[in-house]
Amino acid sequence: MLTVDGIHVYYGNIHALKGISFEVNEGEIVALIGANGAGKSTTLQTVSGIMHPRSGKITFLDEDITHTDGYKLPAKGLAQVPEGRRIFLQMTVMENLEMGAYIHKGKVPEEDFENVFSHFPRLKERRGQIAGTLSGGEQQMLAMGRALMSHPKLLMLDEPSMGLAPILVEEIFNIIREFHAAGATILLVEQNAEMALQVADRAYVLESGTIALSGTGAELAQSDEIKKAYLGG
Amino acid sequence: MTFLNYLLSGISLGSIYAIIALGYTMVYGIAKMLNFAHGDVIMVGSYICFFAVSRFGLPPVVGVLAAMAVCTVLGILVERLAYKPLRAAPSLAVLITAIGVSYFLQNGAQLLWTPNPKVFPSIVGNGRLALFGGQLTVSHVTLVTIASCVVIMIALTLFTGHTKMGKAMRACSEDKGAAQLMGINVNSTISVTFAIGSGLAAVAGVLLCSAYPNLVPTTGSMPGIKAFTAAVFGGIGSIPGAMLGGILLGVIEIFAKAYISTQLSDAVVFAVLIFVLLVKPAGLLGKKISEKV
Numbered sequence: 001m002l003t004v005d006g007i008h009v010y011y012g013n014i015h016a017l018k019g020i021s022f023e024v025n026e027g028e029i030v031a032l033i034g035a036n037g038a039g040k041s042t043t044l045q046t047v048s049g050i051m052h053p054r055s056g057k058i059t060f061l062d063e064d065i066t067h068t069d070g071y072k073l074p075a076k077g078l079a080q081v082p083e084g085r086r087i088f089l090q091m092t093v094m095e096n097l098e099m100g101a102y103i104h105k106g107k108v109p110e111e112d113f114e115n116v117f118s119h120f121p122r123l124k125e126r127r128g129q130i131a132g133t134l135s136g137g138e139q140q141m142l143a144m145g146r147a148l149m150s151h152p153k154l155l156m157l158d159e160p161s162m163g164l165a166p167i168l169v170e171e172i173f174n175i176i177r178e179f180h181a182a183g184a185t186i187l188l189v190e191q192n193a194e195m196a197l198q199v200a201d202r203a204y205v206l207e208s209g210t211i212a213l214s215g216t217g218a219e220l221a222q223s224d225e226i227k228k229a230y231l232g233g
Numbered sequence: 234m235t236f237l238n239y240l241l242s243g244i245s246l247g248s249i250y251a252i253i254a255l256g257y258t259m260v261y262g263i264a265k266m267l268n269f270a271h272g273d274v275i276m277v278g279s280y281i282c283f284f285a286v287s288r289f290g291l292p293p294v295v296g297v298l299a300a301m302a303v304c305t306v307l308g309i310l311v312e313r314l315a316y317k318p319l320r321a322a323p324s325l326a327v328l329i330t331a332i333g334v335s336y337f338l339q340n341g342a343q344l345l346w347t348p349n350p351k352v353f354p355s356i357v358g359n360g361r362l363a364l365f366g367g368q369l370t371v372s373h374v375t376l377v378t379i380a381s382c383v384v385i386m387i388a389l390t391l392f393t394g395h396t397k398m399g400k401a402m403r404a405c406s407e408d409k410g411a412a413q414l415m416g417i418n419v420n421s422t423i424s425v426t427f428a429i430g431s432g433l434a435a436v437a438g439v440l441l442c443s444a445y446p447n448l449v450p451t452t453g454s455m456p457g458i459k460a461f462t463a464a465v466f467g468g469i470g471s472i473p474g475a476m477l478g479g480i481l482l483g484v485i486e487i488f489a490k491a492y493i494s495t496q497l498s499d500a501v502v503f504a505v506l507i508f509v510l511l512v513k514p515a516g517l518l519g520k521k522i523s524e525k526v
Contacts, residue, residue: 079414086408
């Protein structure tokens with residue numbers, strides 16, 4: 001579904017991604033794990049068209065999207081839940097969800113909202129509330145719900161567990177499993193390698209802008225290198 | 234009754250400031266820049282209306298629509314040519330460019346239309362409405378100005394609160410990156426904002442010159458600065474703030490002229506502004522930036 005082929009990305013003169021290649025197949029959860037600054041978020045931003053690679057190629061559903069403007073990608077079926085949630089804090093929960101459905105022409109069908117509320121019943125209770133007044137966990141749920149509103153073919157999650165209490169992290173990952181069971185294709189970027197490897201079909205380990213390791217989630221969770229570097233021994 | 238008369242003049246002048254301030258505040262909200270050329274767009278709008286009505290003998294409504302059309306296009310052009318290339322530049326560069334655009338428009342107007350003052354024909358005639366058995370008379374211009382301001386306020390509130398484009402605008406003004414992830418074309422949203430702000434500036438220009446008929450190439454600069462002050466007063470970036478700030482500023486200015494001193498009125502206006510900013514640095518309705526971590 002998504003093929004990233006040898007992309008090199010720069011921040012000014014800083015060579016952030018040094019020839020990264022990976023792929024995501026339909027129905028899979030693929031995790032990108034790695035330490036802070038390894039290039040995980042840069043990779044997602046490049047796929048989302050916020051940044052563009054200097055060389056290499058990104059293909060999504062057989063279409064070259066390497067240099068496509070970011071705002072055109074949601075209509076092609078790509079949605080991202082950005083790092084730090086980035087919900088619209090001054091808008092209501094409903095308005096945030098409407099923005100998620102921005103690419104939808106005409107009135108947003110009621111079923112789309114109901115679908116989000118079925119995953120996140122708490123958002124339904126708070127539908128009229130200003131998003132800035134939600135708790136951190138609820139904001140993460142809203143960010144995920146907002147991304148679902150565009151009926152994405154590939155959902156990209158950037159650090160969904162960041163800044164959340166362990167019990168909420170558990171809840172968010174359960175929802176990711178729910179999405180997966182419903183057939184969603186997910187690209188997950190996580191610093192919490194343990195949780196990520198538990199849900200992922202396959203995973204790639206990023207180290208200073210290159211892919212150091214790859215394998216199935218279970219394989220990597222058993223690997224000594226991973227245990228030592230990311231899972232605390 | 235003189236008090237009421239002053240109050241009405243104040244609200245009327247304030248309505249013009251409010252309409253101009255809306256353009257400042259909307260553009261600031263979305264592009265995070267102070268468009269100091271906004272005042273000169275008013276002047277261009279007034280000239281267009283003047284020529285349409287006085288020279289070509291077109292009906293005033295057509296004159297207003299022509300002014301709005303020209304200013305809308307002008308606003309989009311200025312944004313595309315002068316500000317868009319600087320989207321990633323430091324804000325000081327954008328500010329200086331805006332001042333440059335302001336001079337460019339003023340000097341362009343001098344070249345095209347000469348610095349000689351034109352007497353602007355009031356678009357609503359010079360009639361007056363007598364109330365309370367003639368004790369209170371209100372000019373039609375005052376009534377039309379206040380009514381226009383009310384209509385614009387309602388229309389903009391509905392637009393930003395209930396239409397898809399209006400909501401997209403609010404989304405962009407909060408977080409352009411996240412808006413782009415929703416599939417919102419941020420650049421065209423910014424263009425639309427400039428278009429609306431400039432179209433409103435044309436209306437403000439026509440109303441301003443109907444009340445104060447002396448039209449010169451620098452006509453827009455002082456009201457522009459006052460309206461900018463009004464936008465800051467109300468809380469820059471806030472649409473209700475611009476409306477409130479504009480009207481209060483107009484009322485304070487007229488009262489200061491009437492009861493304190495004609496010469497000192499502007500000083501009083503700015504003294505009030507400084508006082509408000511000392512007490513409420515974000516302006517009357519400004520948003521306190523607080524984010525949950």
